[in-house]
Amino acid sequence: MTTIAFIGLGNMGGPMAINLKKAGHDVRVFDLSKDAVAKLVAEGATAAFSAQDAVQGAKVVVTMLPASQHVEALFLGKDGAPGLLSAIAKDTLVIDSSTIAAATSQKVAKAADAAGIDFIDAPVSGGTGGAIAGTLTFMVGATASQLERAKPYLEKMGANIFHAGTVGAGQTAKICNNMLLGILMVGTSEAIALGVANGLDPKVLSEIMRRSSGGNWALEKYNPFPGVHEAAPASKGYVGGFGTDLMLKDLGLAQENAIQTQSSTPLGGMARAIYAAHSIAGNGKEDFSSVIKLLQKQ
Ligand code: NAD
Numbered sequence: 001m002t003t004i005a006f007i008g009l010g011n012m013g014g015p016m017a018i019n020l021k022k023a024g025h026d027v028r029v030f031d032l033s034k035d036a037v038a039k040l041v042a043e044g045a046t047a048a049f050s051a052q053d054a055v056q057g058a059k060v061v062v063t064m065l066p067a068s069q070h071v072e073a074l075f076l077g078k079d080g081a082p083g084l085l086s087a088i089a090k091d092t093l094v095i096d097s098s099t100i101a102a103a104t105s106q107k108v109a110k111a112a113d114a115a116g117i118d119f120i121d122a123p124v125s126g127g128t129g130g131a132i133a134g135t136l137t138f139m140v141g142a143t144a145s146q147l148e149r150a151k152p153y154l155e156k157m158g159a160n161i162f163h164a165g166t167v168g169a170g171q172t173a174k175i176c177n178n179m180l181l182g183i184l185m186v187g188t189s190e191a192i193a194l195g196v197a198n199g200l201d202p203k204v205l206s207e208i209m210r211r212s213s214g215g216n217w218a219l220e221k222y223n224p225f226p227g228v229h230e231a232a233p234a235s236k237g238y239v240g241g242f243g244t245d246l247m248l249k250d251l252g253l254a255q256e257n258a259i260q261t262q263s264s265t266p267l268g269g270m271a272r273a274i275y276a277a278h279s280i281a282g283n284g285k286e287d288f289s290s291v292i293k294l295l296q297k298q
Pocket of ligand 1: 007008009010011013030031032033036051064065066067070074097098099100124125126127128241243246270298
């Protein structure tokens with residue numbers, strides 16, 4: 001049994017922390033939302049009063065926060081307040097599973113290294129369903145020995161663990177994947193909306209495309225049309241899941257990277273603009289598959 005501090009207990013972090021608890025670890029949790037902490041306490045985790053409190057006595061720290069600015073402010077501090085690195089003991093392993101800029105992971109890892117702390121990036125794919133089932137895919141940026149240290153914990157939360165490269169490489173793999181996912185969700189939504197406008201049953205059409213050359217993860221597990229997949233956010237009013245604003249953030253990270261590397265990502269750029277319009281229209285908190293509403297005749 002290891003004492004693990006888990007910070008960030010949202011749609012993804014909550015179920016991931018529960019899986020570490022179920023595996024028999026002593027899990028100390030903190031989130032800015034009291035409700036999120038209460039859910040974990042009901043599963044046997046220990047509530048901490050602050051992130052500083054959570055890391056006391058922890059051998060491993062896991063973070064699952066929204067974006068780069070949250071991770072940087074937490075670990076390095078903000079407005080003169082000290083960062084969490086100053087409260088974490090030497091030799092602790094820190095696993096950040098948030099999707100953030102590779103440069104931010106590298107900046108935090110450098111400061112952690114100077115303090116004798118192992119910091120790795122391990123963003124995930126698989127959605128809230130994968131987080132609950134413990135079948136996430138981890139894309140890890142770390143040294144080989146840091147990865148070996150992290151594996152026993154990652155294996156309790158995921159089914160696939162990939163070593164993408166050195167610190168930051170996990171984030172780069174993740175934004176490539178999410179750029180593709182963002183494009184695929186828009187394309188899938190367009191195709192279903194076109195079929196429905198022509199009188200096709202969305203369930204029948206989705207099944208035809210799933211088993212044809214248009215098959216993809218959205219058609220397999222995360223259909224954007226309500227009622228096709230009972231477990232998908234589309235069938236639950238687009239509540240929970242992966243927020244439109246989080247997809248917009250990831251597509252923005254991909255575009256920033258494309259500019260830096262002079263890469264050509266025309267569809268990624270277009271997908272970012274589509275999710276931005278969807279967010280501005282007031283749908284930022286809804287699951288990203290709700291983008292179909294922008295493309296379908298009401
Ligand atoms: P979420 O908004 O549901 O949860 C984020 C949590 O972090 C919230 O509970 C919030 O209160 C908490 N938080 C923010 N700042 C904090 C701080 N300083 N201290 C403590 N808690 C703080 O987001 P999510 O859907 O769980 O996503 C988390 C990360 O995982 C994001 O980077 C996202 O891009 C990525 N991700 C999400 C999914 C998904 O399907 N939802 C899938 C893969 C990756």
